[in-house]
Amino acid sequence: MPxxxxxxxxxxxxxxxxxxxxxxWHYPPTIEWAWVAAYFxxxxxxxxxxxxxxxxxxxxxxxxxxLDFEAIAGHRLQQAxxxxxxxxxxxxxEDGLFxxxxxxxxxxxxxxxxxxxxxxxxxxxxxxxxxxxxxxVFIYLIALLILPHGLGTVIVGHLLLDTVGYLxxxxxxxxxxxxxxxxx
Numbered sequence: 001m002p003x004x005x006x007x008x009x010x011x012x013x014x015x016x017x018x019x020x021x022x023x024x025w026h027y028p029p030t031i032e033w034a035w036v037a038a039y040f041x042x043x044x045x046x047x048x049x050x051x052x053x054x055x056x057x058x059x060x061x062x063x064x065x066x067l068d069f070e071a072i073a074g075h076r077l078q079q080a081x082x083x084x085x086x087x088x089x090x091x092x093x094e095d096g097l098f099x100x101x102x103x104x105x106x107x108x109x110x111x112x113x114x115x116x117x118x119x120x121x122x123x124x125x126x127x128x129x130x131x132x133x134x135x136x137v138f139i140y141l142i143a144l145l146i147l148p149h150g151l152g153t154v155i156v157g158h159l160l161l162d163t164v165g166y167l168x169x170x171x172x173x174x175x176x177x178x179x180x181x182x183x184x
């Protein structure tokens with residue numbers, strides 16, 4: 001039996017997928033490809049800014065709380081390989097669960113500020129807290145900058161960013177362990 005957090009996330013994403021399908025039934029999606037590219041670029045930019053600037057500062061302030069990016073990537077890759085089609089099908093469910101209600105009430109700095117931490121909290125404890133904060137910042141920016149250009153734009157951008165991330169992680173060879181590290 002999967003752990004509780006995996007079970008409730010599966011149901012939440014399933015509910016989000018139902019909400020998304022119902023929304024798309026009434027409001028056909030619009031996709032603006034320039035804004036899909038902006039979504040992708042924003043995701044890469046926020047990730048690089050965190051990895052290059054913010055994470056080293058946090059590492060200095062909290063040396064006992066270092067991130068093991070390889071372990072996190074390995075865990076996500078293992079999950080994606082195990083349930084590849086389910087993961088792909090439910091990925092837009094995250095967007096349905098958080099962005100459809102945001103569209104219904106209106107996306108502004110306040111409503112985006114409520115949705116972004118909720119979206120990030122859904123990814124905890126699967127991702128460490130500091131990566132969830134990065135997700136919250138990213139989703140806040142997506143809600144304010146990209147969502148006004150269509151829910152379809154957000155969904156395609158999300159699928160593209162996660163697919164590229166998956167393919168990059170999958171193509172990266174595992175780190176080589178030295179014999180001296182194995183003997184210690």
